[in-house]
Amino acid sequence: MALTRALRRYFGILGALLRREEESRRQSPFDSVVNLLEPIFLIMLLSFLFYVLQRRQVSPLGGPPVLYYATGFFPIYFFIYISRRMRGSIDAPSRRFPIEQRLDHIFVHIILRIIDYSILGILLFGAIYLLFTDEAIPQDMTKIVASLVTIVGLGFGWGILNLVLSRESRVWNFIFPSISRILVLFSGVFFVPDFLAPDSRYVLSFNPLMHAVQLFRLGFYPQYTALLLDVHYLAYFAISSVFLGLMVERVTRRFEAR
Amino acid sequence: MIILERVTKVAGAGDKRRSVLRAVQLSLPSDRRIAVLGPAGEDTKVFIDLLAGIVLPTAGRIVRRARLSFLPGHLGGFTRELSVRLNVAHVARLYGADVETIVNFVAQVSDLGKDFDRPYGDLSNARKRYLSDILAFSIPFDVYLLGDGVVRLGDKRYNREARALFEARAKTSGMIIASEDPGFVREFCDMGLVLAQGQAWLFENLDQALAFTDQAAPPGKTREERRAARRKRRKKRARKVLDE
Numbered sequence: 001m002a003l004t005r006a007l008r009r010y011f012g013i014l015g016a017l018l019r020r021e022e023e024s025r026r027q028s029p030f031d032s033v034v035n036l037l038e039p040i041f042l043i044m045l046l047s048f049l050f051y052v053l054q055r056r057q058v059s060p061l062g063g064p065p066v067l068y069y070a071t072g073f074f075p076i077y078f079f080i081y082i083s084r085r086m087r088g089s090i091d092a093p094s095r096r097f098p099i100e101q102r103l104d105h106i107f108v109h110i111i112l113r114i115i116d117y118s119i120l121g122i123l124l125f126g127a128i129y130l131l132f133t134d135e136a137i138p139q140d141m142t143k144i145v146a147s148l149v150t151i152v153g154l155g156f157g158w159g160i161l162n163l164v165l166s167r168e169s170r171v172w173n174f175i176f177p178s179i180s181r182i183l184v185l186f187s188g189v190f191f192v193p194d195f196l197a198p199d200s201r202y203v204l205s206f207n208p209l210m211h212a213v214q215l216f217r218l219g220f221y222p223q224y225t226a227l228l229l230d231v232h233y234l235a236y237f238a239i240s241s242v243f244l245g246l247m248v249e250r251v252t253r254r255f256e257a258r
Numbered sequence: 259m260i261i262l263e264r265v266t267k268v269a270g271a272g273d274k275r276r277s278v279l280r281a282v283q284l285s286l287p288s289d290r291r292i293a294v295l296g297p298a299g300e301d302t303k304v305f306i307d308l309l310a311g312i313v314l315p316t317a318g319r320i321v322r323r324a325r326l327s328f329l330p331g332h333l334g335g336f337t338r339e340l341s342v343r344l345n346v347a348h349v350a351r352l353y354g355a356d357v358e359t360i361v362n363f364v365a366q367v368s369d370l371g372k373d374f375d376r377p378y379g380d381l382s383n384a385r386k387r388y389l390s391d392i393l394a395f396s397i398p399f400d401v402y403l404l405g406d407g408v409v410r411l412g413d414k415r416y417n418r419e420a421r422a423l424f425e426a427r428a429k430t431s432g433m434i435i436a437s438e439d440p441g442f443v444r445e446f447c448d449m450g451l452v453l454a455q456g457q458a459w460l461f462e463n464l465d466q467a468l469a470f471t472d473q474a475a476p477p478g479k480t481r482e483e484r485r486a487a488r489r490k491r492r493k494k495r496a497r498k499v500l501d502e
Contacts, residue, residue, distance in 0.1 A: 100352065
């Protein structure tokens with residue numbers, strides 16, 4: 001009984017925080033729309049750029065390049081948007097009510113991102129379906145959801161690390177964006193990792209996001225073999241990231257409370 | 259019941275670095291009105307902040323088997339852009355109180371009029387603090403924590419409502435009060451906790467606690483003298499701020 005009461009109370013707190021976010025968004029709807037459109041715009045722009053640069057009419061996996069790039073960028077940007085800006089959701093304990101914990105704010109941040117991205121995904125792939133190709137309808141929803149769940153795990157862990165490091169040194173605020181951009185390059189968004197030389201394939205296979213992108217693409221391209229994909233590696237990496245994040249949050253809690 | 263399990267707290271930085279608590283094992287009842295006393299007034303504030311969760315213990319753990327209030331006058335956690343009404347509703351929801359009752363009550367008592375539907379950030383600081391006082395006392399808690407702000411209650415015309423609320427709550431709920439005003443403490447408290455030299459002593463009898471506080475004080479100065487000196491310092495600081 002005590003457990004159910006505690007759980008109900010905890011979800012009450014999360015609900016209150018979520019509701020406040022929703023109210024603040026309603027206060028400035030334009031900002032939220034711009035936030036949501038930013039990744040769509042980026043994906044469209046980059047797809048167009050690569051389309052022009054490579055002059056390719058079909059993507060390496062068949063179908064129009066727009067879908068190929070969208071399926072690559074979407075999971076990567078999901079990771080970047082979860083792990084970055086997490087800092088905005090956190091304040092010193094004197095800046096919030098004692099009943100709200102730091103982790104609550106992190107959870108609320110992640111829940112909001114997931115809602116945003118679900119809407120964004122439906123809009124993006126819906127638009128591609130209407131404008132470009134019928135293939136934009138996912139073939140295998142489980143793979144897509146699995147991929148996104150692991151990305152949430154990765155984003156949670158690395159987002160907390162990012163948060164703590166950016167508190168420690170300002171330099172990190174410049175390092176992390178560059179790392180995330182480099183990750184985009186090395187996650188197999190522009191190329192098919194299976195077609196690379198064995199050495200590069202071996203190096204790339206350490207990047208968990210590469211696996212997540214592969215898994216995500218499998219949901220759209222069922223004929224894709226994805227030889228490099230190691231679901232176990234991805235799952236273990238995501239679970240370890242979650243624990244790493246929780247650990248870092250616990251250990252640094254005392255130092256943040258000033 | 260609030261249980262402190264081997265709690266150590268090192269507060270302050272530089273020259274003012276000191277141990278407020280040294281591995282203190284203590285349990286505080288949640289249905290009594292406890293005055294937190296001690297020769298060092300700052301340390302009692304740190305103790306209240308510890309209980310409220312605004313600062314965290316250096317070591318050890320605090321188990322709260324009661325619903326503790328936030329400190330009246332607490333200004334963190336409000337959203338500047340949202341209206342006062344939405345902010346009040348948010349806090350009520352956070353603490354699991356009945357939203358409608360609290361909002362109506364605060365709207366009535368706070369006497370903000372049209373400002374109640376304007377953004378919270380537009381309120382003056384005094385009004386923000388006052389709103390926070392009222393809000394803290396209007397939400398039902400088991401234990402109300404009171405730090406620096408409590409003596410301020412009743413000072414001004416618009417603080418009378420908050421004072422009345424506080425007195426109503428004092429009759430039915432537990433309280434933990436850090437106050438340097440013996441008169442105030444005598445009026446509302448029936449138990450004393452003395453913090454000195456990193457240790458904590460709980461007294462069933464408030465007079466004993468007050469006597470013990472004087473004993474534990476550094477020699478040469480009585481409590482009254484220290485209070486006077488502190489008041490002087492505070493005034494000096496206030497003057498400095500005004501000059502700037």
